[in-house]
Amino acid sequence: MHTADKRVQFDFEIDFSNGGGIQGQGFRLDIEGDAIADQALADYIVRDMRLLMVGEVRILNKTIITEAHKRNRPALSVGTRLIDCSHVIEDGMITYKGLPAPIICDYLSREASRKVYAAGTEFHIGKIELVANTGTYIDSPFHRYADGIDIAALPLDAIANLPGVLVDASQRSGRAITPERFNDVDVWGKAVLIRTGWSAHWRTDTYFEGHPHLTADAAEFLLKAGAKLVGIDSYNIDNTDTGERPVHTALLGAGIPIVEHLCNLESVPVADFRFYAVPAPIKGMGTFPVRAFARVDAT
Numbered sequence: 001m002h003t004a005d006k007r008v009q010f011d012f013e014i015d016f017s018n019g020g021g022i023q024g025q026g027f028r029l030d031i032e033g034d035a036i037a038d039q040a041l042a043d044y045i046v047r048d049m050r051l052l053m054v055g056e057v058r059i060l061n062k063t064i065i066t067e068a069h070k071r072n073r074p075a076l077s078v079g080t081r082l083i084d085c086s087h088v089i090e091d092g093m094i095t096y097k098g099l100p101a102p103i104i105c106d107y108l109s110r111e112a113s114r115k116v117y118a119a120g121t122e123f124h125i126g127k128i129e130l131v132a133n134t135g136t137y138i139d140s141p142f143h144r145y146a147d148g149i150d151i152a153a154l155p156l157d158a159i160a161n162l163p164g165v166l167v168d169a170s171q172r173s174g175r176a177i178t179p180e181r182f183n184d185v186d187v188w189g190k191a192v193l194i195r196t197g198w199s200a201h202w203r204t205d206t207y208f209e210g211h212p213h214l215t216a217d218a219a220e221f222l223l224k225a226g227a228k229l230v231g232i233d234s235y236n237i238d239n240t241d242t243g244e245r246p247v248h249t250a251l252l253g254a255g256i257p258i259v260e261h262l263c264n265l266e267s268v269p270v271a272d273f274r275f276y277a278v279p280a281p282i283k284g285m286g287t288f289p290v291r292a293f294a295r296v297d298a299t
Contacts, residue, residue: 152283177215193294211240
């Protein structure tokens with residue numbers, strides 16, 4: 001039995017985090033099924049128009065109509081989208097000022113492997129030397145506490161498939177991110193990702209100085225509100241002007257992992273996503289690089 005094609009008609013308003021905005025009226029898009037969420041439409045518009053520095057997206061006057069699909073390409077799907085939130089690790093790259101850059105080289109080159117394997121067969125085996133705080137990485141309690149669990153002991157349900165919430169702190173009057181930023185945000189059992197916009201300075205001298213950070217009372221708020229993981233797209237979740245690290249102390253002391261040096265958070269929705277930040281299970285390590293990503297399941 002043939003199912004009639006469906007299209008969604010809607011208006012939208014988009015605010016940019018650096019000021020200004022755009023509007024659209026009477027947009028129509030092919031969809032699969034009989035419904036589509038506002039967030040899926042917002043994500044589509046931002047992605048299709050290749051918009052940056054997006055603040056709030058409002059979908060207005062949405063209606064579903066029966067109308068033949070107009071496009072040759074597939075209808076707007078309700079499938080899964082993965083958003084990479086990790087920096088690429090490269091040879092010679094500095095993540096944290098004062099720590100050495102990774103050295104990435106051949107252990108066995110393809111040329112050398114030809115002497116080992118049969119004719120026509122070659123392999124590459126790489127070698128990497130790095131400190132654990134390289135690229136986008138996760139902190140376990142052992143990073144701060146000698147008796148805390150290490151990277152290998154982090155349970156998967158604490159670092160993978162977590163319901164997520166994004167808190168936009170890209171518009172600030174100063175560096176400090178205070179508890180007020182989390183008012184009216186449900187963080188219980190969630191990965192709380194804090195977007196500061198600082199990742200735009202990655203691989204520049206600016207990245208290392210004057211970075212945004214959480215305050216000690218913000219960390220206490222997140223702890224008491226039940227956050228399960230906290231991530232930030234900044235140089236450090238703490239203020240590095242002094243040797244004190246109250247945010248690491250509070251969160252890791254409560255068993256809450258921290259992910260630092262995230263990126264691409266402007267592409268992550270404010271809610272309705274799952275977050276993953278899984279390192280290799282290496283014993284005796286307090287931090288280690290991760291491939292962090294958000295999974296958005298449009299409904």
